[in-house]
Amino acid sequence: MYNVKMKVRECDIQKALCKYLDLLKVNYFAVCNERKTNPIAGYKFKTMGVTSGVSDLVIYSPGIKYSVLFLELKTLKGRVTTSQRKFGTRVNTNPALRYCVAYGLTDAQNCVNTYLGR
Numbered sequence: 001m002y003n004v005k006m007k008v009r010e011c012d013i014q015k016a017l018c019k020y021l022d023l024l025k026v027n028y029f030a031v032c033n034e035r036k037t038n039p040i041a042g043y044k045f046k047t048m049g050v051t052s053g054v055s056d057l058v059i060y061s062p063g064i065k066y067s068v069l070f071l072e073l074k075t076l077k078g079r080v081t082t083s084q085r086k087f088g089t090r091v092n093t094n095p096a097l098r099y100c101v102a103y104g105l106t107d108a109q110n111c112v113n114t115y116l117g118r
Contacts (some may be wrong), residue, residue: 013073020102028059053083059112066098069115072083074103
């Protein structure tokens with residue numbers, strides 16, 4: 001047998017989690033904040049509300065303790081940036097909102113299940 005380690009990318013975790021959220025019939029959307037751009041386009045996006053550090057997924061389910069979960073996905077070796085940390089701090093000052101950083105798919109599913117009260 002070959003012992004091959006496949007590198008799990010953040011986008012793979014997000015795709016798998018989206019399938020999981022679809023199975024649970026949970027409302028969510030992705031924030032496509034990662035892109036390479038030039039300074040002019042960057043300025044345009046910034047004036048349109050694009051903000052550094054915003055979480056990868058926004059999950060919402062009115063009527064539970066936290067109406068919105070902002071979920072930042074990382075690989076097992078991923079690191080939270082300063083702008084992501086600041087965004088999470090701002091989110092968690094609002095008692096109706098929750099911010100969670102998940103390292104890998106299992107951790108992300110646990111964040112979602114905790115948010116949904118499962």
